[in-house]
Amino acid sequence: MSTNWGTTLTAGQCRAYAEDGVVHVPNAVDSDLLAEIDRLADRQLQEPGPWVTDDGAEQTDGRLFTTRYLWRSEPAVRRFVFESGVAGLAATLMGSTSARFYFDHLLVKEPGTESPTPWHQDIGYWPFLGSKICSVWVACTGASVAESSLEFVRGSHLWGCYFAPESFTGESEWTADFEGEHCPDIDAARRDYDIVGFDVEPGDALVFSAWTVHGAAGNAGTHRRTALSTRWLGDDATWSPHPGSDPSVTQADTTAVPGEYPADDDRFPLVWPASDGRTP
Numbered sequence: 298m299s300t301n302w303g304t305t306l307t308a309g310q311c312r313a314y315a316e317d318g319v320v321h322v323p324n325a326v327d328s329d330l331l332a333e334i335d336r337l338a339d340r341q342l343q344e345p346g347p348w349v350t351d352d353g354a355e356q357t358d359g360r361l362f363t364t365r366y367l368w369r370s371e372p373a374v375r376r377f378v379f380e381s382g383v384a385g386l387a388a389t390l391m392g393s394t395s396a397r398f399y400f401d402h403l404l405v406k407e408p409g410t411e412s413p414t415p416w417h418q419d420i421g422y423w424p425f426l427g428s429k430i431c432s433v434w435v436a437c438t439g440a441s442v443a444e445s446s447l448e449f450v451r452g453s454h455l456w457g458c459y460f461a462p463e464s465f466t467g468e469s470e471w472t473a474d475f476e477g478e479h480c481p482d483i484d485a486a487r488r489d490y491d492i493v494g495f496d497v498e499p500g501d502a503l504v505f506s507a508w509t510v511h512g513a514a515g516n517a518g519t520h521r522r523t524a525l526s527t528r529w530l531g532d533d534a535t536w537s538p539h540p541g542s543d544p545s546v547t548q549a550d551t552t553a554v555p556g557e558y559p560a561d562d563d564r565f566p567l568v569w570p571a572s573d574g575r576t577p
C-alpha cells in the first residue's frame with residue numbers, strides 16, 4: 298500500500314498521538330494482508346513457533362495466545378512489515394525521518410477468554426530507549442472493548458515512568474528478572490485515570506508510544522480476536538539491553554552497540570524510507 302501518511306493523517310490524529318500517546322487510524326491495512334495473517338494465526342495455534350505465550354493448553358474458557366518474531370520465517374509477516382505501509386504510518390506519527398523494524402507480535406484471544414492483557418508499558422520489555430518508539434497494532438478481526446480491543450491511559454507516555462514488564466500469563470518468566478517499579482493497578486482505580494478504549498474494524502490500526510500504559514479485557518464476545526502488532530524504532534532509539542528484556546533478540550544476535558542507535562540492517566531493518574526509493 299503506498300499511502301502517503303504525511304498527507305492522509307489529520308491534524309487531530311497527529312495531535313492525539315503526541316498528546317494522548319495513542320491514535321486510532323481506521324482502515325490502515327488492506328484486507329488481503331489481513332486474510333493472510335488470519336491464516337497464519339490458524340497455523341500458529343496448531344503448531345506454535347518458538348516465542349509463544351499461551352494459557353490455552355489447560356484452559357477451558359478460551360485461550361490467550363501470543364507468538365512473536367515471525368518475520369524472518371513467515372512470508373505473510375514479511376509482506377506485512379515491508380509492504381503494508383505501517384512503517385510510514387509509524388514514522389509519520391513519531392515525527393521521525395526513519396522507521397526501523399524491531400519485531401512482530403501476533404495476539405489471539407479466543408471467544409470466552411477470561412485472561413485480560415495486563416496493564417503495562419511496552420518500553421520495559423524491550424532492549425531500547427528513546428522517545429520515538431511505537432507499536433502499530435492492527436486489528437485482523439473486528440472487536441469492541443468488551444471483545445478485547447485495547448484500552449489506554451491517555452497521556453501516560455508523558456508521566457516520566459519506566460515500569461517493569463508484566464507477564465501476560467501471570468507466570469514468572471523472563472520478565473521476573475527486571476527489578477523496578479510495577480505499573481499501577483489501573484483497574485482498581487479506573488476513575489482516577491483518563492482511560493480511552495477503541496472499538497475496531499478489521500484493518501484499523503491503533504498506533505501508540507512504547508511509553509503509553511495500555512491493556513485489554515478478556516474476550517467476552519463470540520468470535521476470535523486476532524491482531525498483529527509491529528514494533529518500530531525512530532531516529533532517537535538506542536540499543537539498551539537489560540535484565541528482564543525480550544530474549545528474542547539479545548546482544549549475541551546483533552551488532553548494535555549499547556547506548557547507540559541500532560544501525561543493524563539485518564536484525565532491525567530500515568523499512569522507512571524504503572531503500573529503493575518507493576513509499577512502502
Ligand SMILES: O=C(O)CCC(=O)C(=O)O
Nearest residue numbers: 404414432434513524526
Ligand atoms: O492485543 C493485546 O491484547 C495486547 C497488545 C499489546 O499489549 C501490544 O501490542 O503492545
